[in-house]
């Protein structure tokens with residue numbers, strides 16, 4: 422049997438390998454503190470579950486329109502538009518089984534083989550995988566550490582932009598937990614307009630914030646007509662396994678994405694869409710989730726502050742921390758951050774991803790980073806796990 426050659430170019434979420442190592446360690450009878458996966462161990466709000474059950478009882482179990490049911494498209498246009506100060510209608514919305522499909526459909530709709538695509542590194546690994554798979558030219562742009570967290574290397578972005586046709590921008594950012602300053606976002610919009618780039622604005626974490634308000638690059642002048650927004654219910658409503666999201670796009674792009682829907686999955690599950698409409702009608706459960714995540718963020722930041730050789734900003738959004746562990750790695754006499762993560766799992770049960778799970782390090786990178794997700798672990802376990810990590814590093 423011969424497999425398609427393009428599969429050699431398809432990447433994956435290498436973070437799943439970290440899960441495997443953590444599961445193996447737990448199966449051998451060891452305690453594991455799971456900071457590795459961006460899943461949420463909190464229940465979906467009850468009104469959403471009830472709406473889904475009612476929709477099934479009501480017979481919403483058949484095919485439905487490829488672009489989504491009108492009630493949900495309208496509700497999403499209203500919600501996404503209101504949150505961003507934009508005028509959107511149902512025609513701009515194409516419902517998807519999750520946020521992730523928007524990445525591949527953006528690329529399939531707008532990228533020809535050989536086209537350059539700018540994307541964040543460190544960043545969500547599916548961008549690079551999909552660019553490579555469809556024969557694009559991957560143009561990673563980097564971040565630098567700042568007082569408040571991380572910022573985009575705008576000089577590098579400006580240098581690479583003439584080679585690009587598309588720009589992928591993830592604000593609020595996984596894995597860095599950072600967000601653009603207004604100046605940074607304005608400069609990115611300037612670059613996009615100057616080089617006529619079409620933009621994917623991955624806003625999977627737009628509502629996952631503990632203070633302040635989020636801004637979408639799509640709302641800046643000249644950007645709505647060149648930007649596709651990735652929206653998902655996964656994080657905001659603890660619905661990762663339900664698979665519900667959408668693309669909010671200029672109508673000509675939305676129509677093409679809907680055509681891809683027809684080819685790929687026909688439609689997103691009808692009764693799940695009905696539940697999504699209820700989530701937007703009464704989103705009060707999202708605030709409860711956010712309050713719990715904020716408690717966990719505070720526990721995680723405080724716990725990390727006690728680990729010698731680790732420094733970390735306090736992000737106001739997402740549920741990720743991306744601490745600099747360079748001094749801790751050196752203190753332990755280890756030569757790489759991968760060795761640090763393997764040893765940490767075995768000595769303390771603390772499981773986390775490293776920088777390398779979010780794209781290849783650029784040649785001049787010298788600092789070591791890890792990523793902790795605090796969405797799938799209780800505040801008590803965060804405290805216990807990070808205390809064990811502090812004791813281990815401290816004893817070296």
Ligand SMILES: Cc1ncc(COP(=O)(O)O)c(C=O)c1O
Pocket residue numbers: 459518519520521522545591594595623625653654655656661665666
């Ligand atoms: C930056 C980013 N974009 C998109 C997604 C995909 O979200 P979904 O689970 O809704 O497909 C994720 C999920 O972790 C993410 O972190």
